[in-house]
Amino acid sequence: MSLAIALPLEEERGPEADDTPRYTIGEVVTRTGLTAHTLRWYERIGLLEPPARSHSGQRRFSDRDVSWLEFLSKLRLTAMPVADMVRYAQLRREGEDTSAARKALLEEHREVLRNRIADLQATLLVIDCKIDMYAERQQ
Amino acid sequence: MSLAIALPLEEERGPEADDTPRYTIGEVVTRTGLTAHTLRWYERIGLLEPPARSHSGQRRFSDRDVSWLEFLSKLRLTAMPVADMVRYAQLRREGEDTSAARKALLEEHREVLRNRIADLQATLLVIDCKIDMYAERQQ
């Protein structure tokens, strides 16, 4: 609300945090690899704050929106459930007070991720071994 | 059909390849972590050869069945599509001639897996970085 709160938020966002409405949905599609459908759907479920609109009602996304979407895409790549991402987005909207909760959420996901990497690597070994078996049998 | 074909198959299967019908569906549930529903469904879609039956018509799975299911579970853990696993299972049923195709299928999946591990590790770095950011801000 006050400048005292607004300032740290500004810092948090970093250099990519420009709020100027710039990009059409089509440009964001190109930049993020998400579809226009998915962008609207993300907005509807609260994963994305409703972006600015042009005078004719078309969405105009900012750099801040785009970098948030890029972060979301990375999380999706790790199969984080959309519901968890919504939770994170909600906390983010609620401001500075929730940063401990957000940190906890990320730490939890980091654990999940580390375990999954370990699982994948273990399975990779099994597959390597099967492939070797087939290779030996061939000659 | 002939012994000349049966022998290499026997070798391929290794020590875990006992075909004796042993385990009820409940026991296989405990051993594999899959549900009974899922086991029946796997059978229906051709992922699992129809197992032996008791005199009263109940399924009796062999060690061979169980180790195949354990392998399938590992593949599922890596999010291999069920359709691909069905393809692999089909090739396996068709016998020795398909081992090159099976090898190719596994090699393809290995590539997918390697890429995914790399993606996850990259995202892990991003998350680490975010967590550090929250940590610094807290004190």
Add this chain to the structure above:
DNA sequence: TACCGACTTGGAGTGCACTCAAAGCAAGCC
């Protein structure tokens, strides 16, 4: 002025991988 392509909406549809319901059978135990 005509046209094209990009954009808008809400609600319905899709594909995947299960997951469950309902109704019934069989075995083991008191």
Add this chain to the structure above:
DNA sequence: GGCTTGCTTTGAGTGCACTCCAAGTCGGTA
């Protein structure tokens, strides 16, 4: 015999994450 537990079947239902549809508006170019 009665009860419980575990199994059987087919077909329908679920949850997730999109994905598409229809019908319309808007901006820019020829």
